[in-house]
């Protein structure tokens with residue numbers, strides 16, 4: 001009888017859970033461990049961050065391990081945990097030791113207070129295999145010594161709970177001041193224990209992870225849960241003290257000073273390499289609950305942030321609010337999760353999650369200027385994110401996006417230039433162009449009419465674009481562009497000394513130039529959208545075509561002619577092999593930013609960058625020798641192994657076929673790219689997630705769309721879902737996409753040609769009317785709130801014959817983007 005009853009209750013629960021599921025639990029499809037494999041020894045580490053965070057949060061709290069590379073602190077392997085720290089980056093490259101990882105906590109027990117193993121190497125602990133568990137807003141793991149760790153968070157604050165083995169009567173907690181992920185404590189900082197309040201405040205200066213500067217951050221830890229927090233009602237501080245290395249030569253030898261309440265390091269100006277922090281001991285239960293707040297302004301503000309955002313220490317309400325915030329983000333793309341391919345659903349929602357982690361909303365935390373505008377940080381870097389992250393936000397997250405765009409504009413307002421790569425609140429290195437330009441241009445094009453409702457002053461936005469397009473900063477390696485060269489030559493000359501005295505790292509000439517061209521196209525687009533003078537439109541249209549000035553028609557590689565090359569100031573080309581810096585490079589060139597890069601391209605080959613002419617692909621087709629050769633060359637780029645899936649300049653190339661009237665090839669190639677390079681495992685991202693760039697790319701691939709920078713055009717592929725809807729809260733629209741004749745067998749890497757698999761787009765209708773083309777969709781339709789029906793069939797020959805069944809996507813040279 002009893003058993004039957006339980007079974008009936010269980011059956012009822014399954015029914016109700018399923019119902020709720022379909023509507024409100026998209027967070028359950030998010031796998032936070034995708035892209036957390038070790039990148040050591042050539043592994044495919046995505047550097048994804050799997051800890052607790054709300055969308056675009058400043059606080060990203062999670063565990064840190066002792067083996068590098070560990071850019072986001074966490075690695076899903078058996079390396080030891082050194083602490084649980086409050087801020088992290090998401091998916092970045094940069095310093096392999098990681099970014100942030102500041103103010104870690106660490107739980108200890110069973111030690112005499114003054115001889116506890118507080119130092120990093122002495123305390124670090126393994127995890128029990130399989131106990132790392134994460135969901136949006138929550139992370140937990142169990143150490144091999146039996147301690148369970150959990151965390152949840154708000155924008156600038158959060159809670160950390162340690163549950164010690166039940167026999168523990170007086171658990172301890174280390175609060176580490178010195179060990180950020182880079183171990184870069186600059187010898188400027190302080191720590192204060194207020195034993196009456198059981199409050200510890202900290203400030204410290206550390207090195208940024210991508211750039212040459214330092215930053216100062218503040219934290220506030222409280223250990224006095226109010227009495228209604230039942231499990232921790234009796235938590236009381238019984239011992240406290242500080243610890244410091246005996247010397248920097250003998251840093252592991254630490255002295256713990258009981259009852260000492262403060263540490264103060266005046267300023268050393270270099271990484272001290274010492275261990276220092278506080279040790280606290282509690283009684284009352286075998287758990288310790290800590291509330292924390294973070295700030296870039298002051299310790300007072302860090303405490304105020306904690307008090308405001310986690311007022312009653314209510315774990316469930318913090319975790320549920322975080323989950324609800326994520327649910328809101330995820331429901332902006334809805335699909336029938338039960339009917340679609342489960343792998344695709346998991347990839348979609350995990351990727352949607354990761355594309356909303358950064359940039360970080362640091363409004364109220366700007367240490368450098370006061371402003372009424374939002375402050376966002378972790379633009380790491382615009383080079384990575386302008387292609388996919390921002391265009392995705394433009395479609396489904398306009399409110400956040402407008403704030404982020406405002407933060408870019410405010411960066412210009414206060415520094416003279418659009419920020420390019422700002423992280424740890426400081427300027428990082430400029431990789432290519434000033435790639436905030438296409439982001440701002442995109443906003444102007446898409447939201448000119450709603451800009452004031454969204455709070456973005458478009459005259460300022462436009463001036464930010466023009467100033468960044470015209471002026472040359474003293475050091476264009478940290479912000480802005482080498483405009484003196486660009487304007488004098490129409491290309492970026494190799495080995496040229498700027499008479500104005502402006503300098504920067506002079507490498508990557510060809511790839512910088514073609515990004516400058518895209519930046520100028522963005523100004524042109526903004527000028528049209530914002531009704532600026534015709535002279536501006538003409539000027540920037542003209543400059544955006546300077547891509548051609550780096551094109552040497554006489555260079556041949558694998559039988560294909562015409563490649564981007566470096567050029568000297570006298571106009572002659574400087575040769576570098578188009579294969580250099582591609583995966584097929586056998587010579588081993590230097591391909592990063594350094595002065596030893598004599599190839600002219602950033603982290604990419606001429607084979608790859610020679611496709612980057614998004615605003616005039618018809619010009620590129622002509623330069624490459626016509627449509628047939630172009631299609632051959634694009635296929636050869638993939639088939640011969642020049643394609644680098646983890647590299648941003650490669651993103652658009654799978655859609656290049658649309659410009660040649662061959663969307664059938666796009667449909668096949670995108671499937672190949674997706675299922676060869678992405679999966680739901682810890683190694684499921686090819687290369688670094690790059691602040692969500694790979695994640696947003698995968699979302700677009702799944703939807704069968706690819707955005708053209710600074711334009712209202714999206715290239716159309718063949719979706720991997722049978723239906724989905726896109727919600728835009730600023731426009732108040734939900735657009736429904738249906739794939740008529742959708743074939744589940746089309747969801748694979750290489751659909752066999754002889755099985756009648758339906759994947760070629762044959763017709764597109766918008767609200768029942770035939771669309772202008774099956775190769776592209778207009779922004780107005782994608783966010784228009786109507787019904788878009790995409791019909792697919794299996795006839796490859798007919799697909800080739802059909803071409804775009806209408807117009808090709810826009811190119812400037814064929815009078816597109818009018």
Ligand SMILES: *[C@@H]1O[C@H](CO)[C@@H](O)[C@H](O)[C@H]1NC(C)=O
Pocket residue numbers: 077078079
């Ligand atoms: C950790 O994993 C690596 C690779 O699987 C293995 O070689 C090593 O022995 C493991 N170490 C420990 C401490 O389990």
Ligand SMILES: *[C@@H]1O[C@H](CO)[C@@H](O)[C@H](O)[C@H]1NC(C)=O
Pocket residue numbers: 230231232233234284285
């Ligand atoms: C807290 O202490 C009181 C008084 O000693 C005790 O009755 C209560 O059970 C304790 N609560 C917890 C959660 O340990």
Ligand SMILES: *[C@@H]1O[C@H](CO)[C@@H](O)[C@H](O)[C@H]1NC(C)=O
Pocket residue numbers: 246250253254
């Ligand atoms: C650690 O430092 C203390 C105090 O200076 C000293 O007495 C002790 O020998 C040192 N221990 C080691 C292992 O260096």
Ligand SMILES: *[C@@H]1O[C@H](CO)[C@@H](O)[C@H](O)[C@H]1NC(C)=O
Pocket residue numbers: 258259
């Ligand atoms: C710390 O203070 C407590 C309480 O005043 C006292 O009992 C203890 O002896 C002190 N410890 C040291 C090392 O001074």
Ligand SMILES: *[C@@H]1O[C@H](CO)[C@@H](O)[C@H](O)[C@H]1NC(C)=O
Pocket residue numbers: 186187188205213214215267268269270
């Ligand atoms: C941080 O860097 C600045 C220069 O960028 C330098 O003036 C300052 O002394 C540094 N501060 C610390 C605490 O290292």
Ligand SMILES: *[C@@H]1O[C@H](CO)[C@@H](O)[C@H](O)[C@H]1NC(C)=O
Pocket residue numbers: 056361362363364374399400403
């Ligand atoms: C960013 O933070 C500010 C200040 O709290 C807030 O007004 C704004 O809504 C936040 N933005 C988002 C997208 O949550």
Ligand SMILES: *[C@@H]1O[C@H](CO)[C@@H](O)[C@H](O)[C@H]1NC(C)=O
Pocket residue numbers: 542543545
């Ligand atoms: C751009 O302007 C220059 C100078 O007027 C002219 O020589 C060039 O042909 C123009 N380029 C294009 C693509 O219109």
Ligand SMILES: *[C@@H]1O[C@H](CO)[C@@H](O)[C@H](O)[C@H]1NC(C)=O
Pocket residue numbers: 552553554573
């Ligand atoms: C390419 O080769 C042709 C024929 O030799 C020559 O006339 C032309 O100047 C060359 N162009 C460049 C850019 O080297």
Ligand SMILES: *[C@@H]1O[C@H](CO)[C@@H](O)[C@H](O)[C@H]1NC(C)=O
Pocket residue numbers: 568569570571572
């Ligand atoms: C152009 O400049 C380069 C680099 O200084 C030089 O090697 C080359 O000979 C020059 N070409 C001409 C035609 O002057």
Ligand SMILES: *[C@@H]1O[C@H](CO)[C@@H](O)[C@H](O)[C@H]1NC(C)=O
Pocket residue numbers: 628629632
């Ligand atoms: C394109 O490739 C096909 C076979 O792959 C080849 O037969 C043809 O000659 C190529 N055409 C051009 C223009 O490169």
Ligand SMILES: *[C@@H]1O[C@H](CO)[C@@H](O)[C@H](O)[C@H]1NC(C)=O
Pocket residue numbers: 341342343344675744747748749
């Ligand atoms: C979903 O697609 C993947 C990738 O092709 C495939 O491996 C898997 O079997 C599909 N799942 C189902 C349920 O068809």
